[in-house]
Amino acid sequence: MKKLESRQDIEDLVNGFYAKVQKDETIGFFFSDVAKVDWSHHLPKMYSFWETLLFGQISYKGNPMAVHFPINSEVPMEKFHFDHWIKLWTETIEENFTGEMADLAIYKARNIANLMAHKMEMARKMK
Numbered sequence: 619m620k621k622l623e624s625r626q627d628i629e630d631l632v633n634g635f636y637a638k639v640q641k642d643e644t645i646g647f648f649f650s651d652v653a654k655v656d657w658s659h660h661l662p663k664m665y666s667f668w669e670t671l672l673f674g675q676i677s678y679k680g681n682p683m684a685v686h687f688p689i690n691s692e693v694p695m696e697k698f699h700f701d702h703w704i705k706l707w708t709e710t711i712e713e714n715f716t717g718e719m720a721d722l723a724i725y726k727a728r729n730i731a732n733l734m735a736h737k738m739e740m741a742r743k744m745k
């Protein structure tokens with residue numbers, strides 16, 4: 619199987635992941651109904667986000683946590699949503715890629731998702 623090693627690989631991975639997300643019954647509605655995501659903006663942002671995290675190519679400058687708070691105040695983003703997000707991400711990687719970078723992409727996503735789940739829960743408690 620292929621190593622995760624180029625910008626093109628990241629684009630393929632991100633496209634594959636969000637194709638799953640869009641038709642997913644557990645988390646798809648956050649994108650289509652709650653945030654009404656413009657995919658032509660969101661996807662390139664996610665390519666850069668992952669390129670920055672994995673290859674240290676600083677192409678993403680943003681605050682990945684911040685955009686999720688307004689979504690969370692409309693519809694609670696619960697731990698099980700994040701667990702499901704991780705499941706889809708891990709599946710997409712394992713179906714297409716192998717090697718250290720692929721493992722790192724799973725590891726980093728899991729850390730961020732867990733932190734994000736915690737922050738969303740805290741934000742709901744502060745209300």
Ligand code: HEM
Pocket residue numbers: 645648649653655660663664667679680681682685686689695699700703726727730731734
């Ligand atoms: C259930 C879990 C998640 C849901 C439903 C979700 C949903 C969304 C939505 C709807 C947006 C678009 C916001 C907008 O443009 O208005 C977004 C942006 C984003 N998400 Fe998530 N997300 C989840 C988990 C994650 C995780 C685990 C990560 C990181 C590993 C992540 C990283 C990002 C980044 C980098 C952006 C773009 C931020 C920017 O605009 O600079 N998300 N997310």
